[in-house]
Structure formats: C-alpha cells, structure tokens
Amino acid sequence: MMTFTLWDILRNLLLAARWTVVLSLVSFIGGGLLGMALLYLRIGKARAGRMFVLGYVELFQGTPLLMQLFLAFFGLGLFGIDVPAWLAAGLALILWTAAFLVEIWRGCVESVARGQWEASASLGMGYVQQMRYVILPQAVRVAVPPTVGFSVQVVKGTALTSIIGFVELSKAGTVVTNATFEPFTVYGLVALIYFALCWPLSKSSQILERKLNVAHRNH
Amino acid sequence: MSLIAITEVKKRFGDVEVLKGINLDVERGEVVAIIGKSGSGKSTLLRCVNGLEMIDDGSIMVAGAQLINDDLHLKALRLKVGMIFQQFNLFPHLSAGRNVMLSQMVVKKTPAGEAEAMARRMLERVGLGHKFDAYPDQLSGGQQQRVAIARALSMQPMALLCDEITSALDPELVNEVLAVVKELAADGMTLMMVTHEMRFAREVCDRVVFMHQGRVHEIGPPEEVFGNPRTPELRQFLGAQLVV
Numbered sequence: 001m002m003t004f005t006l007w008d009i010l011r012n013l014l015l016a017a018r019w020t021v022v023l024s025l026v027s028f029i030g031g032g033l034l035g036m037a038l039l040y041l042r043i044g045k046a047r048a049g050r051m052f053v054l055g056y057v058e059l060f061q062g063t064p065l066l067m068q069l070f071l072a073f074f075g076l077g078l079f080g081i082d083v084p085a086w087l088a089a090g091l092a093l094i095l096w097t098a099a100f101l102v103e104i105w106r107g108c109v110e111s112v113a114r115g116q117w118e119a120s121a122s123l124g125m126g127y128v129q130q131m132r133y134v135i136l137p138q139a140v141r142v143a144v145p146p147t148v149g150f151s152v153q154v155v156k157g158t159a160l161t162s163i164i165g166f167v168e169l170s171k172a173g174t175v176v177t178n179a180t181f182e183p184f185t186v187y188g189l190v191a192l193i194y195f196a197l198c199w200p201l202s203k204s205s206q207i208l209e210r211k212l213n214v215a216h217r218n219h
Numbered sequence: 220m221s222l223i224a225i226t227e228v229k230k231r232f233g234d235v236e237v238l239k240g241i242n243l244d245v246e247r248g249e250v251v252a253i254i255g256k257s258g259s260g261k262s263t264l265l266r267c268v269n270g271l272e273m274i275d276d277g278s279i280m281v282a283g284a285q286l287i288n289d290d291l292h293l294k295a296l297r298l299k300v301g302m303i304f305q306q307f308n309l310f311p312h313l314s315a316g317r318n319v320m321l322s323q324m325v326v327k328k329t330p331a332g333e334a335e336a337m338a339r340r341m342l343e344r345v346g347l348g349h350k351f352d353a354y355p356d357q358l359s360g361g362q363q364q365r366v367a368i369a370r371a372l373s374m375q376p377m378a379l380l381c382d383e384i385t386s387a388l389d390p391e392l393v394n395e396v397l398a399v400v401k402e403l404a405a406d407g408m409t410l411m412m413v414t415h416e417m418r419f420a421r422e423v424c425d426r427v428v429f430m431h432q433g434r435v436h437e438i439g440p441p442e443e444v445f446g447n448p449r450t451p452e453l454r455q456f457l458g459a460q461l462v463v
C-alpha cells in the first residue's frame with residue numbers, strides 16, 4: 001500500500017484550493033456586477049423593475065443554495081443542455097451572491113438620510129444626479145464592511161459545489177481521504193485552509209466597520 | 220406681480236387636510252415670517268413652495284415658474300427658490316467648498332473654476348471664507364447652517380425658504396445664523412421663514428403670517444400681529460411664547 005506524507009496531502013489540497021479561490025472570485029465579482037444592475041432596478045422608479053428584483057431576491061434567498069446548484073446542474077440537463085460542473089457552479093453562485101448583495105446595498109442606499117435627498121432636490125438636482133453625486137458616495141462607504149463580510153459566505157458557499165462534482169477544496173478533501181484513509185488529518189487541513197481564506201476577510205470587515213464608525217468622517 | 224404667488228393651496232396627507240386653502244403673495248425683497256403652533260402646516264407650506272411636496276389643489280408660482288409635478292418644471296421652480304433646512308443637510312462626504320460648488324456644477328454646468336470662485340465668495344459672505352476645505356463634521360452647527368445658506372445662495376435664487384433654521388442649534392450659535400439672515404434681508408433677498416424667534420421676526424420681517432389649523436389665520440406687519448392680535452387663537456399662541 002502506498003503511503004502519503006503530510007506534504008503530499010497538503011500539496012493536493014492547496015492545488016484544489018486554487019479552484020476555491022477562482023470560483024469565489026468569479027462568484028463575487030460576477031455577483032457584484034449583477035447585483036449592481038439589480039440594485040439599479042430595485043431603487044429605480046419603474047415599478048416593474050422593483051417587483052422583478054423583489055421576486056428574484058425572494059427566490060434566491062428563500063431556497064437553499066444546494067437546490068440552486070442542483071437545478072443549475074441537473075435542471076438544464078433536462079433541456080438537453082449539457083452543463084459542465086464548473087459552469088453550473090459559477091452560474092448558481094453568481095445568481096445567489098447577487099441576490100444577497102443587492103439587498104445589502106439597498107439597505108445602505110436607504111440608510112442615507114432623507115434630508116440628503118431633500119437638500120439635493122431643493123438645489124435643482126435630478127434623480128440621477130442625486131444618486132451619482134450625493135447618495136451613492138455615502139452609501140458606498142456604508143456598504144464596504146458588510147460587502148467584505150459577505151464575501152466570507154461566498155467562499156464557504158463554494159464548498160457546496162463539490163456535491164455536483166466540481167473539484168475544489170472540499171471535493172479534493174474527499175478524494176484525498178479516499179486515497180489516504182486519514183479523514184481527520186485531511187479534513188483538519190481543509191478546515192485550516194478555509195480558515196486561512198476566510199479569516200482575513202472577516203477580520204478586515206470588522207476593522208473597516210470600526211474605522212468607519214469611529215472616524216465617521218466620510219473622507 | 221408678486222414674486223411668490225400662493226393661491227388657494229390645499230394639501231392633504233391621506234385623510235388629513237393639512238393646508239386648507241392658503242392664499243399668500245410675497246413681493247420681491249419682502250421678508251415674511253410664518254409662525255404658528257406645531258402641526259399648523261408651516262413646514263408643509265414651505266415644502267410645497269419648493270416642490271418637495273405636491274399640492275392637491277390651487278397653484279403656486281415663483282417668478283413665472285409654476286409648481287407642476289414633472290422634472291423640468293420642478294427644476295425650473297427650484298432654480299428660482301432655494302431652501303434651508305432645520306438639520307442643515309450638508310453633504311457629509313464633501314468639504315464646505317465642495318458642498319457649495321456641487322450643484323452649480325451639476326445643475327447649471329458651471330465650469331469648476333467659476334463654481335469655486337462663487338463658492339469662495341458665498342462662504343466669505345456668510346463669514347466662513349477660511350473654512351473652504353473643512354468637512355461638515357469639523358464645523359459647529361452654526362457654521363454648518365451658514366455653509367448651507369452659502370450653498371443655497373450659490374445657485375442665485377430669487378427667494379429663500381427657511382424652515383426653523385436655528386431650532387437645531389445651541390442657543391449661543393443662534394445669533395451668528397440670524398445675523399447672516401438679517402444681512403440677506405438687508406441686501407434685498409426675498410425670504411419666507413418659519414421661525415420661533417419672535418424677537419427676530421419682529422425686528423427683521425416686513426410681514427408676519429400666523430398659521431392655524433392649515434389656514435392663514437392672521438397676517439400683517441409685525442407691529443400689528445404682535446402688538447395688536449385680533450383673534451383669540453393668536454393671542455393664546457403669543458401668550459404661550461417667551462417674552463416677545
């Protein structure tokens with residue numbers, strides 16, 4: 001029987017962790033862009049747009065991410081569309097991330113005091129100008145800590161994609177365990193790697209939040 | 220013709236009629252104080268004149284610009300009449316100077332250099348020329364309110380609406396703001412101001428409007444309104460105020 005050194009195990013896990021990082025980045029950036037587009041509709045004047053985003057958010061926040069992954073992977077297959085695991089994983093995570101980010105950001109926009117809208121309106125600014133020069137610059141500052149904080153959820157969310165066969169850190173953990181029969185060591189390392197990815201994110205979210213609160217000097 | 224013409228204005232919030240047919244004409248250069256109990260509709264009236272609230276009936280005209288609920292008409296109206304708020308409402312992410320420059324640049328498309336020169340002049344006018352680069356949270360309430368006045372003035376409005384602009388200030392800061400308003404009045408600016416500063420209203424205003432339950436209950440020069448109130452409601456209101 002082959003023996004595996006700790007380094008063998010760690011090396012394989014780290015190689016797979018690259019895909020966790022890539023998937024996280026793709027999901028977060030893609031979800032962020034989609035989230036911005038949705039935010040535009042969500043706080044816009046058109047009722048239809050607002051209702052659409054409302055439904056979208058309910059749908060994706062109200063169902064488990066796992067089901068969304070299954071539907072993206074198997075559901076599209078029913079229509080004869082052959083979806084590779086990486087595509088289903090990326091797609092589902094982007095849609096899921098956007099649903100949460102748009103709500104976080106909407107809260108930030110609404111947290112800007114009503115007086116800011118009134119003052120800018122009384123100076124003759126139109127809706128788009130108010131948004132661009134007065135409301136969004138303030139909302140963005142409020143949005144940074146919770147957005148960075150949410151990125152932790154995205155990283156952890158990628159673990160679920162192992163179930164549809166995407167080989168990232170968790171899936172690699174299972175594969176390596178099957179080869180080495182050392183589940184405790186392997187999953188211990190997997191957990192450590194996740195922690196190493198997530199901890200800096202949640203820590204910086206906390207620091208950012210404290211900074212913005214203490215200074216509360218928006219410049 | 221009057222600069223501000225308010226005719227038979229009615230405004231309701233849900234089932235409550237807050238303005239029940241207001242008629243009020245303000246002449247160019249006139250300073251009008253609006254007094255009255257809490258809830259009598261003073262703020263609502265001012266907000267209608269600036270188009271922050273829409274009216275249900277009647278009409279409001281400011282120098283030929285009519286209150287109509289579409290972006291173009293609202294913008295035209297707001298270019299004629301500026302507003303100062305109780306809570307200052309400075310943009311916290313911009314310096315005092317930038318606060319004064321912003322609307323000139325985005326609404327009037329004034330080039331940055333010109334907007335800055337105007338901002339410096341206006342800040343100078345309210346005694347804050349040296350605070351151009353200060354951010355709102357580095358200024359006292361009185362200073363913030365004066366920046367707000369400079370910001371409104373930079374749009375060169377024909378009239379200013381002031382809604383209890385000293386009510387959020389510590390007592391020792393009230394006078395610096397009132398002094399600025401007094402100067403504006405002396406320079407011929409048309410002002411409509413809701414105020415609880417009875418002494419100031421008496422000294423500076425040409426006319427005083429007493430609002431009661433959504434109506435203009437009494438109106439006249441300050442000597443008459445304060446010295447010889449005709450209705451029991453006004454007498455009661457004045458009696459409840461501090462020494463006039």
Ligand SMILES: Nc1ncnc2c1ncn2[C@@H]1O[C@H](COP(=O)(O)OP(=O)(O)OP(=O)(O)O)[C@@H](O)[C@H]1O
Binds near residue numbers: 232255257262263
């Ligand atoms: N947006 C709103 N929705 C519903 N009711 C409102 C709204 N704004 C004002 N009101 C009501 O209209 C009435 C008049 O309010 P307004 O603010 O004009 O009074 P005011 O004379 O300015 O009082 P104060 O001296 O307290 O500022 C009040 O009864 C108030 O509750």
Ligand SMILES: [Mg+2]
Binds near residue numbers: 263
């Ligand atoms: Mg009021």
